[in-house]
Amino acid sequence: MSSWFWLVIAVGTVVIAGGLADFILLGRPGYAPVPLVMDATPTLFIPGHLGTRYSFGHMLWRMQRRYGLSKDVVAIVAPDGRVRLRGRLNLNHHAAVQVLFNDKTVRPAAQLRGLNHVITALQAQQAFSQLNLIGHSMGGVTAVLYLLSKPAVPVANLVTIAAPMNDLEVAQRSPILNWSLTRQGPEHTAPIYQQFQRTIDNLPSELRWLNIAGDLMLGGRHDGEVAINSSFAVRYLVKDRIKDYTEVVIRGPRAAHSLLHENRLVDHDIVEYLWQQQRDF
Numbered sequence: 001m002s003s004w005f006w007l008v009i010a011v012g013t014v015v016i017a018g019g020l021a022d023f024i025l026l027g028r029p030g031y032a033p034v035p036l037v038m039d040a041t042p043t044l045f046i047p048g049h050l051g052t053r054y055s056f057g058h059m060l061w062r063m064q065r066r067y068g069l070s071k072d073v074v075a076i077v078a079p080d081g082r083v084r085l086r087g088r089l090n091l092n093h094h095a096a097v098q099v100l101f102n103d104k105t106v107r108p109a110a111q112l113r114g115l116n117h118v119i120t121a122l123q124a125q126q127a128f129s130q131l132n133l134i135g136h137s138m139g140g141v142t143a144v145l146y147l148l149s150k151p152a153v154p155v156a157n158l159v160t161i162a163a164p165m166n167d168l169e170v171a172q173r174s175p176i177l178n179w180s181l182t183r184q185g186p187e188h189t190a191p192i193y194q195q196f197q198r199t200i201d202n203l204p205s206e207l208r209w210l211n212i213a214g215d216l217m218l219g220g221r222h223d224g225e226v227a228i229n230s231s232f233a234v235r236y237l238v239k240d241r242i243k244d245y246t247e248v249v250i251r252g253p254r255a256a257h258s259l260l261h262e263n264r265l266v267d268h269d270i271v272e273y274l275w276q277q278q279r280d281f
Contacts, residue, residue, distance in 0.1 A: 029071050029072055029073060029074055029086055029087030037068070037092070037093050037094060038091070038092060039091060039092075039093060039094050039095065039275075040091050040128055040129070040130075041128065041130050041131060041132055041156055041157075042072075042089060042091065042095040042096070042097055042122065042128055042131050042132070043069075043094070043095065043096050043097070043131070043132040043133075043134060043157075043274065044075075044096075044097045044099055044115070044118070044119075044131060044132070044133050044134070045059075045060065045096060045097065045098050045099060045134045045135075045139075046099050046111070046115065046133065046134065046135040046136070046139035046140075046142055046143055047099070047100065047101070047136060047137075047139050048135070048136045048137025048138040048139045048140075049104075049105070049106075049107075049137060049138040049170075049171045049172060050104045050105065051100075051101070051104065051136065051137075051138075051139065052100070052104065053074075053098070053100060055136055055139075055261060056098055056134075056136070056261055057098070058261075058262060059261050059262070059266075059267060060096055060098060062264065062267055063096070063267055063270075063271060066267070067094075067267075067271045067275075068093065068094060069093075069094045069096050069271070070090070070093045070094060070095055070096060071087075071096045071097075071098055072087050072088065072089050072090050072095045072096065072097065073085050073086065073087040073088065073089055073095075073096075073097045073098070073122065073125075074086040074087060074097075074098045074100060075097055075098070075099045075100065075118040075121065075122070076100050076101075076102065077099065077100065077101045077102065077114035077117065077118060078102050079102055079103045079106075081113055081114055081117050082117070083114070083117045083118050083120075083121045085121055085122070085125070088125055088126075089122055089125045089126040089128075090126070091126060091128065094275060097118070097122065099114075099115065099118055101114060105171075107138075107171045108138060108141050108142045108145055108170060108171065108192075109145075111138070111139070111142040112142050112145050112146055112149070115142060115146055116146075116151070119131070119151075119153055123153070128153070129153070129154075130153060130154050130155065130156040131153055131154075131155060131156065132155065132156055132157040132158070132159070132274060133146065133147070133155050133157075133158050133159070134158075134159040134160075134161070134270065135158075135159070135160055135161065135163060136161045136162060136163075136260070136261050137161070137162050137163060137164065137225075137226070137257065138163070138164070138170050138171055139163075140160030140161060140162070140163025140165075141163055141164065141165065141170050141192060143155075143158055143160060143163075144158070144160070144163075144165070144196060144234070145195075147202075147203065147204065147207065148196065148199040148200070148202045148203060149199075149202070150202050154204050155204065155207060156206070156207070156208070157207075157208045157209075157210070157273070157274050158207060158208070158209045158210070159209075159210045159211075159212065159270050159273065159274070160209070160210075160211050160212065160231070161212045161260050161261060161266065162212070162213060162214055162223050162225070162226050162231060162257050162260050163211075163226070163231050164192075164225075164226045164230050164231070165192070165193060165196070165230055165231055165232075165233050165234045166179065166186050166188075166189060166190050166192070166193040166229070166230045166233035166234075167190055167192065167226065167230050168190045168191070170192055173225060176220070176222050176224075176225065176226070176227050177190070177227060177230055178220060178221065178222065178227040178229055178230070179227075179229060179230070179233075180229065181229050181232065181233060181235075181236075184236075185233070185236040186229065186233045186236070189233075193233060193234075196234065196237055197237065200237050200238075200241070203237075203238065203241050203242060204242070205241065205242060205243065206242070206243050207242040207243060207244075208242070208243050208244040208245075208273070209238065209242060209244065209245045209246070210246050210248065210269065210270065210273045210274075211231060211232060211234065211235075211245070211246065211247050211248070212231075212247075212248045212249075212250060212260065212266060212269065213226070213228040213231040213232060213247070213248075213249055213250070214226075214228075214249070214250050214251075214255030214256065214257060214259075214260050215228060215249055215250070215251045215255055216251075216252070216253065216255055216256060217251050217252060217255075223255055223256055223257040223260065224256050224257050225257040225258075226257060228249060232247055235247065246273065248269055250263055250265055250266060
């Protein structure tokens with residue numbers, strides 16, 4: 001056989017091995033040394049509909065390398081709500097928990113129940129009085145449902161990324177809804193937004209909220225799946241109710257819905273907002 005054949009075989013083997021190693025490592029806690037920083041507030045990362053270890057895996061890896069975040073725990077939620085923890089929570093640094101759901105089609109209500117089970121399991125490892133939540137897409141909706149549920153462990157900081165806050169369907173792909181935002185609020189409201197309205201008095205006044213949306217710059221002001229107007233419709237609900245509410249729009253091809261958690265600008269904005277850290281690119 002020609003040398004080209006063996007070269008192709010060798011390259012293919014390396015690619016497959018690299019992909020397999022990446023898959024395995026993204027589902028495990030991170031063990032790289034991180035700076036000693038007393039931080040009693042763990043940060044939980046919640047994926048969206050059909051989310052996998054890739055949803056936040058590479059972001060967590062980058063944040064560990066560049067900003068000293070430590071992925072202490074991977075929390076895996078079974079369809080019946082049981083939780084398995086890989087790793088152990090340590091509050092001697094900026095601790096992160098990657099939440100994964102075995103049922104990738106889980107909807108917000110079930111995701112919320114799973115999130116509560118994860119928090120209970122983490123409290124059994126290490127007590128903490130508050131937490132941060134970072135949610136992508138439907139995971140952002142679940143995070144809002146959690147903080148409006150009068151939870152035993154309140155949310156200090158919330159980051160939502162491309163969250164469909166005013167969409168008719170938040171757990172599957174559907175036509176992009178781009179209802180206008182008027183001075184009084186969105187021109188139409190979806191059931192999930194109406195649910196937020198009914199429970200908005202439960203919003204903790206000390207909450208800080210970073211709301212990130214994407215714009216592909218192709219017209220329509222959306223990330224390919226969720227409109228900016230949907231993500232930012234919640235501004236009318238939180239105005240003058242919380243400590244801080246900040247909106248950020250990421251623009252360009254890397255602002256696509258499933259690429260926002262792979263965008264280093266998003267990494268930077270999150271780290272700066274949560275821990276007031278800055279690093280030049």
